[in-house]
Amino acid sequence: VSRAQRGACLLLQERGALGFERHYHVTDPFIRRLGLEAELQGHSGCVNCLEWNEKGDLLASGSDDQHTIVWDPLHHKKLLSMHTGHTANIFSVKFLPHSGDRILITGAADSKVHVHDLTVKETVHMFGDHTNRVKRIATAPMWPNTFWSAAEDGLIRQYDLRENSKRSEVLIDLTEYCGQLVEAKCLTVNPQDNNYLAVGASGPFVRLYDIRMIHNHRKSMKQSPSAGVHTFCDRQKPLPDGAAQYYVAGHLPVKLPDYNNRLRVLVATYVTFSPDGTELLVNMGGEQVYLFDLTYKQRPYTFLLPKKCHTSGEVQNGKTSTNGVSNGIHLHSNGFRLAEGRAHVSPQVELPPYLERIKQQANEAFACQLWTQAIQLYSKAVQKAPNNAMLYGNRAAAYMKRKWDGDHYDALRDCLKAISLNPCHLKAHFRLARCLFELKYVAEALECLDDFKGKFPEQAHSSACDALDRDINAALFSKSDNAEDKKGGGPIRLRATGRKDSISEDEMVLRERSYDYKFRYCGHCNTTTDIKEANFFGSNAQYIVSGSDDGSFFIWEKETTNLVRVLQGDESIVNCLQPHPSYCFLATSGIDPVVRLWNPRPESETLNGRVVVDMEGASQANQRRMNADPLEVMLLNMGYRITGLTSGGAGGSDDEDSSEGQVQCRPS
Secondary structure: OOHHHHHHHHHHHHHHHHHHHHHHOOOHHHHHOEEEEEEEEOOOOOEEEEEEOOOOOOEEEEEOOOEEEEEEOOOOEEEEEEEOOOOOOEEEEEEOOOOOOOEEEEEEOOOOEEEEEOOOOEEEEEEOOOOOOEEEEEEOOOOOOEEEEEEOOOEEEEEEOOOOOOEEEEEEEOHHHHOOOOOEEEEEEOOOOOOEEEEEEEEOOEEEEEHHHHHHHHHHHHHOOOOOOOOHHHHHOOOOOOOEEEEOOOOHHHHHHHHHHOOOOOEEEEEEEOOOOOEEEEEEEOOOEEEEEOOOOOOOOOOOOOOOOOOOOOOOOOOOOOOOEEEEEEEEOOEEEEEEEEEEOOOOOOOOHHHHHHHHHHHHHHHOOOHHHHHHHHHHHHHHOOOOHHHHHHHHHHHHHHOOOOHHHHHHHHHHHHHHHOOOOHHHHHHHHHHHHHOOOHHHHHHHHHHHHHHOHHHOOOHHHHHHHHHHHHHHHHOOOOHHHHOOHHHHHHOOOOOOOOOOHHHHHHHHOOEOOOEEEOOOOOOOOOOOOEEEEOOOOOEEEEEOOOOEEEEEEOOOOOEEEEEEOOOOOEEEEEEOOOOOOEEEEEOOOEEEEEEEOOOOOOOOOOEOOOHHHHHHHHHHHHOOOHHHHHHHHOOOOOHHHHOOOOOOOOOOOOOOOOOOOOOO
8 A cells, every 4th residue: 555545545534434423422411411621711801701712722801901812722721821912801812823822802891902922922913893701703714814892882893903904993883773772792713615695683683794795895885986975875775685584582572561660681602503504593681592594594573374274084182183285374574474375284193102101191280280291302303303383383382371582482483383283283372462462563463262162162252362452452452552562573673762773774674574483591690791601512513502690501402401410610600611612621701710611520520519400490580680670680799688589470471361271271
């Protein structure tokens, strides 16, 4: 065998080993044995940012102490510590791609961006173009001399470090769309297509921009004969059509007035792409963690009903039916558009025995009022049987009983899915009407309830129907003077409160074209800091991790959204979680002046006391914390126990009607 052939064989073996390593580096047994390996000490203030280099043999950290430290995390050694020249807290640290890990970039609360040469421990560039705190830096492999910053002046700036042009320019000015009060909080570049930049800012909307389109637009504007003439229209169209796409959890825009009244702030504190660039993960401050599918996009659900279904000869509530026929359904962003075509409804397939057992376990949990346990079991079954209407209907009932933030919207989505699979699913129809009412779509709820009565006349005078009818009519009467609230989604999501946060027409259009989330992850709390991260964990992004205000970090299965692990990561708050690029290795930090490293502990080693065993209790406490009065939260953080926080159901929703009857309560 020739030397070249031996070399090729070795290369293939190395690639195969690396591929195997990355494919299996995060598995369920590893997650279940994840524990604390080491604490890296060296900072004297909160550690606000962490960043691995591409190889994973270096870890950089930035702190309130205005220092950055580069660690050898595999040997728990401090390699370098330097004062960055900043005069306030460091919020972001990044290695510049293709610099041999020599160039490090930092952004801080002093509104400055600094570039450092680690080989000589010097700050080589200082940019002072922002006028408010710099919260995030982003880099991209395809742009070796370029990086971006997001700051609370509402600007996204792009920097060029080439020798002939060390400068920055405004790439995106959010104030032109949302007024002077908007703040940019986070940004990230798609790892597979570096032309796409995601931005999180004040409010529930997350923005995805095409950098190439923006640059081409700017070039064409400069080359235009009228480039020197600045008209009103020019100022209102800073970005070309198609250069921006918005994403939002569908229930949040209509919740904004309520949240504002309770001083509950919605702000995206972290955004990141999946390794393959097809998904966008968002940690929504004041709310939950959301995953958006960038390939199979869906408009926000508001109201969707088939015009009719033929109940004769069909078994209701998701069970086996004959060849019923219903009108086809097309989702529409602000209302429901019913297609004229006719769609065939397939008979429901019976669940295999192992899934039937899971469903029965879920039903038993539901009967014991263990709502989260029931939801997790139904979700496990849904993943294996995604076309079973009964599972969606049952999970919707559990969501409606639990009543955490966003649960009624997830229940609405499940009801619509159940109805699309079986248009004569009685309970799903009724639950849909109740969900619409709880989500403040009162007129749509009345229409849905009337439709339900027409389809299922034997239920028209049930106690559940009568109770919901009374609730809807009372709400309509009380809101008769407020036309905006009657129809829900459209006007509410666009309303500005004053000139300084006035919203442009372009912004209104982009918001109305927003896409909805695919998955939602619950259990953590994100109300106290605006730098809290959520990340994909694993080469195939099998898990989701997030920090929390209770000092823990949470790990969920991505596809089922089930919570699988909670670990105590800080004495106060976990803000940062950065997974290693190729090992089952996690770096975390928060208020404590240390960096903590986590990996699977040996089976011979007893897991330390950082495991939070009562994950359900921790999740419920965090839901109460998110819905508490801000003063109560402040006192809670100071160590006082507020009795009001422990009373009532989690989620802050209205009490559920106790007379709703069997049509809504019991799972099938």
